[in-house]
Amino acid sequence: xxxxxxxxxxxxxxxxxxxxxxxxxxxxxxxxxxxxxxxxxxxxxxxxxxxxxxxxxxxxxxxxxxxxxxxxxxxxxxxxxxxxxxxxxxxxxxxxxxxxxxxxxxxxxxxxxxxxxxxxxxxxxxxxxxxxxxxxxxxxxxxxxxxxxxxxxxxxxxxxxxxxxxxxxxxxxxxxxxxxxxxxxxxxxxxxxxxxxxxxxxxxxxxxxxxxxxxxxxxxxxxxxxxxxxxxxxxxxxxxxxxxxxxxxxxxxxxxxxxxxxxxxxxxxxxxxxxxxxxxxxxxxxxxxxxxxxxxxxxxxxxxxxxxxxxxxxxxxxxxxxxxxxxxxxxxxxxxxxxxxxxx
Amino acid sequence: xxxxxxxxxxxxxxxxxxxxxxxxxxxxxxxxxxxxxxxxxxxxxxxxxxxxxxxxxxxxxxxxxxxxxxxxxxxxxxxxxxxxxxxxxxxxxxxxxxxxxxxxxxxxxxxxxxxxxxxxxxxxxxxxxxxxxxxxxxxxxxxxxxxxxxxxxxxxxxxxxxxxxxxxxxxxxxxxxxxxxxxxxxxxxxxxxxxxxxxxxxxxxxxxxxxxxxxxxxxxxxxxxxxxxxxxxxxxxxxxxxxxxxxxxxxxxxxxx
Amino acid sequence: xxxxxxxxxxxxxxxxxxxxxxxxxxxxxxxxxxxxxxxxxxxxxxxxxxxxxxxxxxxxxxxxxxxxxxxxxxxxxxxxxxxxxxxxxxxxxxxxxxxxxxxxxxxxxxxxxxxxxxxxxxxxxxxxxxxxxxxxxxxxxxxxxxxxxxxxxxxxxxxxxxxxxxxxxxxxxxxxxxxxxxxxxxxxxxxxxxxxxxxxxxxxxxxxxxxxxxxxxxxxxxxxxxxxxxxxxxxxxxxxxxxxxxxxxxxxxxxxxxxxxxxxxxxxxxxxxxxxxxxxxxxxxxxxxxxx
Numbered sequence: 001x002x003x004x005x006x007x008x009x010x011x012x013x014x015x016x017x018x019x020x021x022x023x024x025x026x027x028x029x030x031x032x033x034x035x036x037x038x039x040x041x042x043x044x045x046x047x048x049x050x051x052x053x054x055x056x057x058x059x060x061x062x063x064x065x066x067x068x069x070x071x072x073x074x075x076x077x078x079x080x081x082x083x084x085x086x087x088x089x090x091x092x093x094x095x096x097x098x099x100x101x102x103x104x105x106x107x108x109x110x111x112x113x114x115x116x117x118x119x120x121x122x123x124x125x126x127x128x129x130x131x132x133x134x135x136x137x138x139x140x141x142x143x144x145x146x147x148x149x150x151x152x153x154x155x156x157x158x159x160x161x162x163x164x165x166x167x168x169x170x171x172x173x174x175x176x177x178x179x180x181x182x183x184x185x186x187x188x189x190x191x192x193x194x195x196x197x198x199x200x201x202x203x204x205x206x207x208x209x210x211x212x213x214x215x216x217x218x219x220x221x222x223x224x225x226x227x228x229x230x231x232x233x234x235x236x237x238x239x240x241x242x243x244x245x246x247x248x249x250x251x252x253x254x255x256x257x258x259x260x261x262x263x264x265x266x267x268x269x270x271x272x273x274x275x276x277x278x279x280x281x282x283x284x285x286x287x288x289x290x291x292x293x294x295x296x297x298x299x300x301x302x303x304x305x306x307x308x309x310x311x312x313x314x315x316x317x318x319x320x321x322x323x324x325x326x327x328x329x330x331x332x333x334x335x336x337x338x339x340x341x342x343x344x
Numbered sequence: 345x346x347x348x349x350x351x352x353x354x355x356x357x358x359x360x361x362x363x364x365x366x367x368x369x370x371x372x373x374x375x376x377x378x379x380x381x382x383x384x385x386x387x388x389x390x391x392x393x394x395x396x397x398x399x400x401x402x403x404x405x406x407x408x409x410x411x412x413x414x415x416x417x418x419x420x421x422x423x424x425x426x427x428x429x430x431x432x433x434x435x436x437x438x439x440x441x442x443x444x445x446x447x448x449x450x451x452x453x454x455x456x457x458x459x460x461x462x463x464x465x466x467x468x469x470x471x472x473x474x475x476x477x478x479x480x481x482x483x484x485x486x487x488x489x490x491x492x493x494x495x496x497x498x499x500x501x502x503x504x505x506x507x508x509x510x511x512x513x514x515x516x517x518x519x520x521x522x523x524x525x526x527x528x529x530x531x532x533x534x535x536x537x538x539x540x541x542x543x544x545x546x547x548x549x550x551x552x553x554x555x556x557x558x559x560x561x562x563x564x565x566x567x568x569x570x571x572x573x574x575x576x577x578x579x580x581x582x583x584x585x586x587x588x589x590x591x592x593x594x595x596x597x598x599x600x601x
Numbered sequence: 602x603x604x605x606x607x608x609x610x611x612x613x614x615x616x617x618x619x620x621x622x623x624x625x626x627x628x629x630x631x632x633x634x635x636x637x638x639x640x641x642x643x644x645x646x647x648x649x650x651x652x653x654x655x656x657x658x659x660x661x662x663x664x665x666x667x668x669x670x671x672x673x674x675x676x677x678x679x680x681x682x683x684x685x686x687x688x689x690x691x692x693x694x695x696x697x698x699x700x701x702x703x704x705x706x707x708x709x710x711x712x713x714x715x716x717x718x719x720x721x722x723x724x725x726x727x728x729x730x731x732x733x734x735x736x737x738x739x740x741x742x743x744x745x746x747x748x749x750x751x752x753x754x755x756x757x758x759x760x761x762x763x764x765x766x767x768x769x770x771x772x773x774x775x776x777x778x779x780x781x782x783x784x785x786x787x788x789x790x791x792x793x794x795x796x797x798x799x800x801x802x803x804x805x806x807x808x809x810x811x812x813x814x815x816x817x818x819x820x821x822x823x824x825x826x827x828x829x830x831x832x833x834x835x836x837x838x839x840x841x842x843x844x845x846x847x848x849x850x851x852x853x854x855x856x857x858x859x860x861x862x863x864x865x866x867x868x869x870x871x872x873x874x875x876x877x878x879x880x881x882x883x884x885x886x887x888x889x890x891x892x893x
Contacts, residue, residue, distance in 0.1 A: 006708035006717075015696060038413065051399055052406035054391065077693045085693020087660050088753075091681060092709040201432065205400055293383075295390050308399070 008076065008099040012106030015075050017113065020067035024114045027063035028122060031056035035126060050127040050307040057122055057303055062292045064114045065261045069284045072107035072265060073277070076100070079268050080277040096336055104265045108258045115257050119250035119306070129309035131249040133240035135160055136233065137218055144172065145181065145229040151221040154236050159216040164239035165192065167206040167220075167231070169199050174226035181225030187215045200227055212241035244311045252312040253302045259321045260297040263328035264288050270335040297324055381414050388414060405429040409457070416464040422457065423475045430454035430483055440489055447487040448494065451480060470519070473510040477503055477526065492536055500533030504546055517556050524553035525592070527570065532595035540577070547574050569593065576600050603672055605761045605792035606634040606657060610666035613652050613816075626652040628817045629666060634809075636760070639783060639793040641807035643800070649816040650796035651689060654763045657794065658686040671760055682710055685759035687750045689766045695739020699730050699749050702738055703756055710757040717756070724752040728778065743770035751779060755786075762786060764795040768802055780806050804828075 005014055035056035077083035078090065078100055093099035137154035145152055156162075165185060180200035185192045192210045199206060215238055222229065264287040268280045275283070291297030298321040305315050312318065365371055392407040399407070408425035415421060430451045433443075458476050462469045480499050484491035494500075507523045507530075527550025531543035551570045557563035569587055573596055576582045584600055587593045610629040617623050627649045634640050642650045655661040656668060659676040673680040694702065700721055707717025725731045728748040733741065738749055747770055754762060762783070768776040776799070783793055783806060797803050803810060810827055812820040820827060837845070849859045 006704045006714070008705075011694070011697065011701070011705060038410075049400060049403045049406075051395070051403050052410070055388075055410070075694060075696060083693075084691040085688075087655075088686075088688055088693050091658060091660060091686060092706060094678060094709070203396070204433070207400070293387050295387060295394070300391075304394070304398075 007102055008093070009102040009106040009109075012072050012075055012103045013110050016068045016071045016107050016110030019071045020064055020110065020114060023067050024060050024064040024118060027060035028118050031059040032122065032125065034059075050123075050129065051304045053126040054300065054303050054307055057119070057126060057307070058292060058300060060118045060122070061115050061257055061299065061303070062288065064111050064118065065257060065292060066285055066288050068107045068111040068114070069261050069264050069268075069288060070281055071110075072103055073268055073272075073281055073284055076103045079103075079265075079272040080280045081272060081274055082276060097332075100269055100335070101332070104262060104269075107265060108261060111261055112254050112258060115254040116251050119254055120247055123246065123250050123306055126307060128246060128250075128307050131244040131246045131306070131309055131311045132164075132242065133160065133244070133311040133314035134166075135162070135238045135240065135314060137215075137236055137238060139231065139233070139236075142230075142232065145169070145183070145220065145222040145231065146226075147181075147222050147224055149222065151219045152231055154218040154220070154231075156215050156218070156238060159214040160238065161212055161241045162210075162215050162238040163212045163241040164207065164209050165218075166237040166239065167197070167199075168203050168235050168237075169206075169229040169231050170235065171199065171202040171204070172228040172230065174228065176226050179224070179226045181227045181229055182223045183229075184221045184223050186219040186221075187213065188217050189219075192218075198225065199229055200225075240311070240314075246306075249306055249312055253299070253306045256302040256312075256317060256321055257292075257299045259324045259328070260288055260291040260299060263291075263297075263324045263331070266328040266331035266335070270331045270338070273335065273338055291324070297321075377414055377416070385411070385414050401429065401432055405453075412461070416461070417466060417468075419461065419465045419468040419471045422461040422465075422472060426454035426458050427475070427479060427482075429457075430479055431486060444487055444489045444493050447483060447490050448497070451483045451490075451494075455479060470510060470514045473506055473513070474522070476506045477510070477522070481529065491533070495533040495536035498537070500530050500537065500546075501539070501542060503533075504530055504542075517558055520553045520556040521558070524550040524557065524566065524570075526550075527553075528573070528593050528596050531573075532599065535596070535599045544574060544577060547577070573600065603636075604633050604669075605636050606632060606668075606670055606794065608632040608657075608666060608668040611653075611656065611663050611668055612665040613649075613656060613661060614664045625816050627656070627663070630818045632811070634761075634792050634794055636792045637787055637790050638808045639787050639795065639806055641803035641810045642794065642796040642813060643798075643803060643810055644796075644813035644819075647815075648813040650813055651765055652816075653813070654686070654688075654765050654794065654796055658684065658688075658763050682757055683760045685754035685757060685762045687747075687754040687762070687764045687767055689769075692738050692741075692746050692750055692753075696737050698735045699725060699733055699738055699741075699752070702749065703752060706753045706756050712757065720756055720758070721752070724755055727782070728752050744772060744775050747771055748775065748779075751782070755782070760791055762791060762793045762795070764793065766797060767795055768797065768799055776802060 005011060035053045073079040076089075076099075077086035078098065090098055095101075135156055137156040140153040140155060143149065143152060167183070167185075171181075178200060180198035183197040183199065183206070185197065187210075193208050195208055197206055197208065218236065218238075220231065220236070264284045267287060268284045271283055272280050292299050295301075298317055301320060302312060302317045305312055305317050388407070388411045392404070392411055395403045395407045405425065405428075408421070408429075412418060412421050412425065430447075430453075433446070455476055458472050458479075462472050465472050480494055480503060484494055503526075507526060510519050511523055527546050530546045531550075534540075534543040534546065547570055551567055551574070554563050554567040554570065557566060569590060572582050572584060572587055573593065576584055576587075577599065587600065588597060609631055611627060611632065612625075612629045613627040615624045615626055632653075642653060644650050652661060656663050657670055657675055659670075659674075659681050662676070668675050671680050671683050675681075675684075692702065694705070697705065700718075703721035703724070704714075704717060707721065708714070710717075712720070722731075728751065730745060730748055730752065733745065738746060741749065747767065751764075751767060754764070764783075767783075768779050771779065780802060783795070787793060795803075795807070804824060807824065809823050810821070811818060812827075837848075840848070845862055849862065852859055
């Protein structure tokens with residue numbers, strides 16, 4: 001009789017996969033059906049970005065995360081106070097994490113496997129575009145754009161080869177009758193487009209494609225109009241020309257999806273020193289629900305970036321994961337330094 | 345014995361509820377939306393604001409639809425999201441023709457949405473009907489050339505039907521006043537499209553409805569001006585000095601020379 | 602031969618909750634358990650039996666005194682691997698089968714997979730648990746859980762066994778099997794410290810007994826020492842009542858006291874074994890044969 005995966009990692013991994021694959025599959029199917037059943041009422045359905053499907057893609061991710069975390073908490077007695085057998089495990093386990101780290105790793109691996117499959121299968125069918133790097137060039141100075149004012153200059157490090165420019169200027173109140181401000185954009189001194197670029201509303205998205213070229217410096221000049229425009233950080237985005245493999249992009253999203261689960265399980269481990277299983281389970285579910293459905297964690301932004309065709313390594317999604325990672329790490333350190341079972 | 349009581353009570357309550365509100369798919373959807381609303385709405389709203397910051401116009405519109413599916417009776421929301429979609433330009437168009445085309449497409453989408461929302465609007469359906477009447481006018485003022493384009497594609501006739509529908513569903517003085525005061529604009533749009541008979545019919549209706557204008561002096565003056573316009577359009581010789589001086593008849597002036 | 606357990610002035614106190622006074626769980630006690638002996642710990646609930654076992658298992662730090670287990674600290678990982686501990690209560694991780702649970706325990710004890718599997722198979726066969734197959738241990742009866750816990754405690758071939766109520770919840774056959782296994786471990790040189798409420802089993806099994814009450818050691822010694830009263834009894838068979846009365850009169854005439862004349866009852870377990878044993882033994886024989 002051979003038993004594979006004998007340690008907490010293997011045991012939790014197998015248990016989580018066995019317990020969560022069916023709910024995740026059902027949630028994925030429900031998400032697919034709901035996405036198909038409630039399309040945006042646009043005349044041209046293709047005009048809607050895939051990003052509006054994010055709730056339906058988030059559904060199986062939420063189910064997988066909650067399922068894996070709750071399964072791990074219920075499986076491993078040290079996650080809650082006064083669970084029978086916790087002492088037996090504490091005596092058997094070695095290392096500073098006493099098997100808790102392996103348990104969390106097992107749950108996260110199960111979630112990663114399930115969500116990678118879900119994202120790989122669904123992102124394509126939801127119309128996720130090819131992934132491209134979105135680069136934010138840095139402004140040399142901040143200032144208002146109006147006819148007669150100095151042009152604004154933005155620099156892109158390494159001069160990436162780009163094909164699209166996205167502008168989303170903030171608009172101020174005009175001094176006189178409203179006339180759309182016309183813009184002229186040059187890349188390294190050359191005019192990027194001859195198409196009219198005019199902006200009259202606050203945060204109006206201006207998007208245009210150009211022949212792929214390396215861009216080191218962008219110069220934006222206002223040529224006419226009365227609406228003062230302001231281009232803060234993030235208002236100018238260059239879209240790279242190179243298509244990146246979207247399955248890898250989906251796998252990165254699945255990886256980011258582990259961050260809230262890690263934080264929730266680490267907090268559960270800490271809370272489990274004093275709280276019983278129902279309390280710990282409720283806290284884990286609440287943390288994951290709020291951070292995934294409530295968009296407090298990095299996963300929703302990552303999912304939308306995937307569905308908007310943004311190449312994740314070049315997006316600000318990864319830095320957004322740092323707070324959750326820090327919270328989880330701090331909880332782990334505290335739970336390690338708080339010995340369990342010091343009294344009966 | 346006691347343990348059987350709650351299921352029996354629950355079964356009776358269920359049967360009573362089913363008798364009062366037959367479980368149709370619509371009722372099921374409404375109950376599901378009612379149950380999901382508190383949990384989902386805050387997050388749907390967050391996604392909507394995020395889309396406004398980082399997404400494009402189509403995504404904003406679709407996010408708005410997600411919210412309004414949860415709040416189907418929120419007529420203010422329907423009007424706000426539809427107007428935002430119809431009036432906010434997506435992309436700088438290459439030429440005027442492309443800009444008109446895009447504006448017309450957005451207007452059609454927004455109006456079909458507003459029309460669909462009437463089914464759940466209840467007493468506030470009149471607000472949606474008024475928006476259906478006014479939105480093409482606002483869009484046409486924003487996009488040069490759209491006015492003529494809408495007129496050629498039967499926009500005025502559609503607006504007249506919305507007005508008639510509003511009057512039929514909500515026969516109030518305010519709605520009848522709207523129909524009479526909107527007459528010159530509609531007639532001008534029909535004349536632009538070459539529909540002279542339609543324009544005369546609209547003006548005749550406006551004359552009839554002017555009897556319902558609550559300010560009698562205004563009603564009499566308005567009816568007199570309308571009659572002068574109708575006679576002029578029929579080829580009679582009329583003194584149009586007062587009509588020319590009245591800005592409310594400005595859309596008709598090109599057809600009265 | 603070195604002592605398996607050597608404790609001096611061992612004391613445990615639990616802090617009181619809030620403003621409550623601290624609770625003394627164990628008053629200072631000395632304890633010495635040599636290899637190849639079975640020591641029973643008796644006492645009512647709350648007398649400190651489990652606390653003593655937890656201290657020896659390295660799960661509870663004493664507030665005073667010193668304790669040495671197998672020549673090292675009770676909390677040392679190397680020592681703990683040589684000590685089999687069977688706590689009271691349900692098993693952890695109820696969603697594993699018995700073989701999976703033993704495989705997990707074997708891995709944590711550092712046993713090679715093949716050896717752990719072979720030992721687990723032997724123990725499961727011996728403890729009549731092979732029939733449970735892939736059933737989760739959380740669904741086991743109390744007796745099956747106890748036997749699984751004992752198998753886990755025995756898996757590392759320990760030199761010291763710390764057992765908390767090892768036979769509670771077991772049927773008589775189960776209890777007998779456990780006692781038989783403990784005798785075998787004793788014969789192999791293993792020291793056993795077991796807490797129990799089953800006085801008859803302690804009497805039948807233990808070489809030495811500690812009696813705790815309220816955390817204080819009330820009595821200790823071998824069974825002979827503790828049970829000796831100075832009285833001696835004469836057991837007779839085959840005499841009728843009249844002959845017995847004559848013998849009683851003769852005893853009184855010699856200055857003795859006749860406490861009573863009563864029929865000696867057969868031990869209940871002997872009766873149980875006579876009535877039900879044959880059939881159950883037949884079943885077990887079948888299962889063992891299938892498992893071997």
